[in-house]
Amino acid sequence: MLAEERRQKIQEIIEQNGRITVEGIVAKFEVSAVTARADLDVLSERGDLIRSHGGAVRQLNPAVDYPVHFKETIHHAEKVRIGHAAARLVKPHQSIILDSGSTTAQVARHLKSARILPLTVITNAMNIVYELVESESISLIMIGGILRPASSSFVGPQAERMLQDLHADHFFLAVDGLHPDEGFSTPDILEAQLNNVMIRVANEVTVVADASKFNRRSLSLIGKIQCAQRIITDSRVDEETVAKLRAKGLEVIVV
Numbered sequence: 001m002l003a004e005e006r007r008q009k010i011q012e013i014i015e016q017n018g019r020i021t022v023e024g025i026v027a028k029f030e031v032s033a034v035t036a037r038a039d040l041d042v043l044s045e046r047g048d049l050i051r052s053h054g055g056a057v058r059q060l061n062p063a064v065d066y067p068v069h070f071k072e073t074i075h076h077a078e079k080v081r082i083g084h085a086a087a088r089l090v091k092p093h094q095s096i097i098l099d100s101g102s103t104t105a106q107v108a109r110h111l112k113s114a115r116i117l118p119l120t121v122i123t124n125a126m127n128i129v130y131e132l133v134e135s136e137s138i139s140l141i142m143i144g145g146i147l148r149p150a151s152s153s154f155v156g157p158q159a160e161r162m163l164q165d166l167h168a169d170h171f172f173l174a175v176d177g178l179h180p181d182e183g184f185s186t187p188d189i190l191e192a193q194l195n196n197v198m199i200r201v202a203n204e205v206t207v208v209a210d211a212s213k214f215n216r217r218s219l220s221l222i223g224k225i226q227c228a229q230r231i232i233t234d235s236r237v238d239e240e241t242v243a244k245l246r247a248k249g250l251e252v253i254v255v
Helices: 003-017 022-029 033-046 076-087 102-114 126-132 157-164 189-201 239-247
Strands: 019-021 050-052 055-057 095-098 119-123 138-142 146-148 153-155 168-174 177-179 183-186 202-208 220-223 230-233 251-254
Touching: 003 019, 003 022, 003 033, 019 022, 022 033, 022 055, 033 050, 033 055, 076 102, 076 202, 076 230, 095 102, 102 119, 102 126, 102 168, 102 202, 119 126, 126 138, 146 189, 153 157, 153 189, 157 189, 168 189, 183 189, 189 202, 189 220, 239 251
Parallel strands: 095 119, 095 168, 119 138, 168 202, 202 230, 230 251
Antiparallel strands: 019 055, 050 055, 146 153, 177 183, 183 220
C-alpha cells in the first residue's frame, strides 16, 4: 500500500471513530511505529486531524465542551511548556487563581514541582485540587457551586458570590477560543460568567492557550482581549496573530 493510500484510510478511521492510536495503525497496516507517527504528523500538518498523546483525534469543534481528561491528551507537549512558563511568573507569598482546564492543570503541576512556597491557590477545578492537595505550604481554596461534569469544575451564582469576597495577585485563564478582535471564549455560559468574576478580583490576568485555540470563537464570550495582560502560547502560533495581539498592548510569550 502506498503511503498516501494508507493516510487516506487512517483519516477515514478517525472520521468514523473519532480517534486512532499509533499502536492501532501499526497493527492494522503492519508498519513500524516510526512510520505511523510520520503519517499522523503529515495529516496533522495538513489540518486533517489533531495529534494527541499516543495517536490522533479528529478536528475539534470549539463550541463543544469536551471532557478534561480527553483534552489532556491533545497538544500535550505544548501544554507542558506553557505550564512551565506560567509557573515561572509566580512568586512566593502570592495568591493565584487557576481556572479549570488541561493547560491550567499543567500550571499547577509545575508550581508543585518548583516549590514556590508559601502560596495560596484559589480554584473551581477538582483536577487542580487533586494535583496540589498534598503540596506543603500551598493553601487551597476550593470554589463550590454547580458541578460541570465535563470539566470536573464548579460554576454558578454560588461560586461567583464566593469569589467576590476574595482577591488574587494573578489569574491564569484557560480558554477554548482566542480571537484578536472578538476576545476570549468558552463553550459554557456559566463558566464564562465565573471567569469574568475571576478577572475582576485579580491584579493580573495571564491567558494560557496552545496555538490551536487562536483565531476561533467558542459559544460564550469571557471578555475582550484587553482584559488580560499577557498570553502564553506555543511556537505553532502564526506571527501575524502575535503581532496583532502585541499591537493591542498584550505581552505574548511563545514557548
